[in-house]
Amino acid sequence: MNVVVDQDKCVGAGQCVLAASDIFDQREEDGIVVLLDPSPSADKRPAVREAALLCPAAAIRLRESE
Incomplete structure (x- = not known):
């Protein structure tokens, strides 16, 4: 898995940190x-x-490995 975040789209809700700190x-x-x-x-x-x-x-994109 490869994770990419788009900081320009992020609204700072913090749900990602709560789920995967x-x-x-x-x-x-x-x-x-x-x-x-x-x-x-x-x-x-x-x-x-x-x-x-x-x-x-x-704002989070995932690319799954094959």
Whole structure:
């Protein structure tokens, strides 16, 4: 899995951090998403998928490995 975030689309809701805090964080000044791990391990992937689904701005894109 490869994770990509679009900081321009992010609205700072923080749902990604609540779902997968090992993968996502937020900037202190404005709450915009910060990607901590663009290639999460298999055990983290369900939480990352949930984070992408919960994102109200659709700012998280996932590319599944084959």
